Amino acid sequence: MKILKAEFIKSGTKASHWPELDWPEIAVAGKSNVGKSSMINCLVERKKLVKTSGTPGHTQTINFFNVNDCLSLVDLPGYGFAKVAKSERATWGAMINGYLSSRPQLLGLVVIMDIRRGVDEDDMQLIHACANLGIQPILVFTKADKFSRNQQFKRRQEISKEIGEAADSLLIFSAKNGQGREELWDRIQQLTQI
Ligand code: GDP
Numbered sequence: 527m528k529i530l531k532a533e534f535i536k537s538g539t540k541a542s543h544w545p546e547l548d549w550p551e552i553a554v555a556g557k558s559n560v561g562k563s564s565m566i567n568c569l570v571e572r573k574k575l576v577k578t579s580g581t582p583g584h585t586q587t588i589n590f591f592n593v594n595d596c597l598s599l600v601d602l603p604g605y606g607f608a609k610v611a612k613s614e615r616a617t618w619g620a621m622i623n624g625y626l627s628s629r630p631q632l633l634g635l636v637v638i639m640d641i642r643r644g645v646d647e648d649d650m651q652l653i654h655a656c657a658n659l660g661i662q663p664i665l666v667f668t669k670a671d672k673f674s675r676n677q678q679f680k681r682r683q684e685i686s687k688e689i690g691e692a693a694d695s696l697l698i699f700s701a702k703n704g705q706g707r708e709e710l711w712d713r714i715q716q717l718t719q720i
Contacts, residue, residue, distance in 0.1 A: 527711035530594050532570035537587040539621060541628055545590055550718035551598040551631045555622070555652055556638035558604030561668040564701035565638055566591070566601060569710065576601055586618065588625055596720045598631075606648040622652075626659055634662040634717045636710070641667035641678065641698065644685045653689075664697065664713050671700040 538544050556562045563576040570593060589601040602625070605618055626632065635656050639649055645665075656663040667685065670678050678698050686693035697713065699706035714720075 527708070527715065529571045531592065532572050532575055532594075533592050534575065535590040535592050535598070537589045539587055541624060544588070544625070544629075545598070547592075547598055547631070549592075549596055549598050549631065550633050550720065551600055551629060552634045552636065552714050552718065553600040553602055553625075553632060554636040554638060555602040556604060557606040557640075557646075557648065560604070560638055560640050561701055562601065562604060562638050565636075565666065565668055565699060566599060568701040568704060568707055570599070586614075586621070588621065594720075597714070597718060600625075600632075605652075606646070623655070626655060626661060632661055634664055634714065636664045636666055636714075638666045638668055638699075641670050641681055642672060644681075645689050650689070662717055664710070664717075665691065665695065666697045666699050666706070666710060668699045668701060670698045670705050671702045 535545050536543065554562055554566060566576045567573060570591070575591065576589070586603045588603065591599045591601070593599050602622060603618060626635070635652070637649055637652055639645055653663050653665070667682070673681060682693050682696050682698060686696060697706050697709055699710065
């Protein structure tokens, strides 16, 4: 995918803040510090379009980005930090549920996980929420550069068995060396027809 334009549109915490555009939307979610900002920056070939999250639990806004004037890429706040208070988790849940269930233009949700850690309960909940809402989940396992190709292959088989998804559907990614970037764009393009 050739990136001609990638720019911030706006941030928001509730529906009245979210932009109404005629473009399809793809959102990205993952545990805090998993490598979500790095993945988005790698996708759009910009070093600092998305700022890395810093303090966990403190970037609680939904951020919208314009890609090539034909796609909104949406960065959802990170989840799953043990230190984050229950009330903050509840706020996160309400905001994400509100967003996921009210965006007809939202065609896919990239759930990004660490290939070393695999899928945990929080990730699984989000994947199930997608299924219930008719949003296509795209399961991406990042930091693949930490493993050899052989280890990546093994890990993919293990995760596939664990969660009962076809190994082929699990996308192996690295923001460090760009592995999986084209494949991820292919999936996004298939879903959105851009
Ligand atoms: P976020 O909190 O999910 O947005 O995570 P960041 O993108 O800020 O990344 C968290 C940490 O993981 C940073 O130290 C990154 O340099 C590192 N990181 C992110 N992606 C990769 C990757 O693909 N490979 C490796 N080795 N490190 C990564």
